[in-house]
Amino acid sequence: MGIKRRQYWGLIFVLPAVIFFALFSYLPMINSFIASFHSKDIISLKAPVFVGFKNYIHIFTSEDFINSIKATIIFAVGCFIPLVTISLLIATVIVSLRRIPWIQNLFKMIYYSPSIVSGVVSATIWLLIFDPRGLANQWLNFIAGNPTPVDFKWLALPAMARLATIIIYFWKYVGYFVIIYFAGLVSIPQSLYEVADIDGASGWKKFLSITIPLLKPTIEFVFIVAFIQCVRTFSIQYVFVQSGSPREPINVVSLNIYTTAMQYHSLGRSTAMSVSLFCFILIFTIVQLRIYRSERVSYV
């Protein structure tokens, strides 16, 4: 077999993947763009009508979508900040136990276990905890020392429903980021800390001037992944709304895309939301990468 002909085998190996991405990624993406400029009822057989930017104008002037953006940002920021900080803190504490690896592994496994539980199951468990008769009320009343039990209305009040979804998300993913940080932390050479010890640096000083700068690639990765993941949240909000929570405070963009298409059958508006979400995530990632690229540190 000639060298030239053999190279075409490469194409054959790549072909299934190429077909998949062309058919199930690029084609729907293109269709999404096209559909967002048309008006079409999903279940009717009528042909789509070109409407220009009308769908975009409609969603960006409607209270419904603006509220979705607000709900998504509140949720994403509310999850992001505790996720990226507390997981780093916990990972640092685990790393400090380097003499006893089995304890490290034990804690890593415990923290990671909620990530294994599926999104729907987690939401269901927490629904019962946040029930008016549930653990959350019982414990909060106990801590607050209330003589007569108060119902905090976790699932009914707008602010509490938001807080509840954030707590669930934090619980589910904190361990995932602990493990990523842990992997980054153990790769920092121990000798740097020993040198700092000789110089008499305090723990906090070591953390700020050795750990943080050298952990930067991991931190960058965690920031991008955590934020995009939070923006894309769906399961928890869906289960909450299904079980009777008010929709408005937790009507995140993905949930709105779903409802607009599957319940209101408006393909144009739903895809206009999709394209907006896509643009937002794209711009966010590009900006983040730009910022990171300009400030790299290396001590080794």
Next chain:
Amino acid sequence: MYIRGEKFKKHLRLIIPLVVLTVFALAILVPILFMLISSVKHPLDVFEFPFRWIPRRLHFYNYIQAIAGNDGNYYFIRLTFNSLFVAGSIMCLNVLVASAAGYGLTKFRFRGRQVIFVLILATMMIPFETIMIPLLMLTIRLRIQDSYMGLIFPVMLTAFAVFLMRQSILTVPDDYIDSARIDGAGELRIFFSIIFPTVKPTAVTLAILVFRESWDNLIWPLIVVQSQKYKTLPLYIISFLDEKYTNEAALMAVAVLATIPIFMLFFAFSRYFIGEGILTGAKG
């Protein structure tokens, strides 16, 4: 005195982290323990005040109710099979197609190779929520909606999988492949008997991640399936939750049953989950 002080300080340096980690671990474990304990409680005891962590009476009937369903149709068994079958198929197809693509992209020099790789990687930037509705329309046009094919094919591959397998296959020395060629092995044979076994650890990791994500997937089955017989477990839990006469203990029993397979996987392969490195790129 000096020596004792030093020793005390050393102990303290061990005890404080342990206390912090244990408190945090308990907080993380509470919901999981709550699920396990509630699933064997009498339905009337799930919301008792104060909540008892050791049940007063054990009530395994919840599990029978979970499996039988509220109207005794035993859909749970069928839907468990669906979940296993769909997640299993996606796992196999994903690893196979991604490894083939990784092999083709690294060990052959055909025109357009780099372009294809970049175009595949670029799909990482497309969130699934952005394309799900057009993807559903496409699935309907292909006449595979509301079927196993519809559940499997449109979500069987990710750019991350191709990327992971490509990086792994890059490390396979060309000499292995060349000597096999000299021995007269065909390209398919080289792929299955040289490339695949060499990158097995990566393939196993990928397989586990993919299985877990498919098992967890709610949004795609939710929009692509209408009939009861193709639903997966997350949809079963939601329909169970929707039924107003569901008792909470049975609900927790369903949750436990839906979690058991994935926890078994977790404990069997925990080093792949919590090991360093590979997981860092997972999930997107």
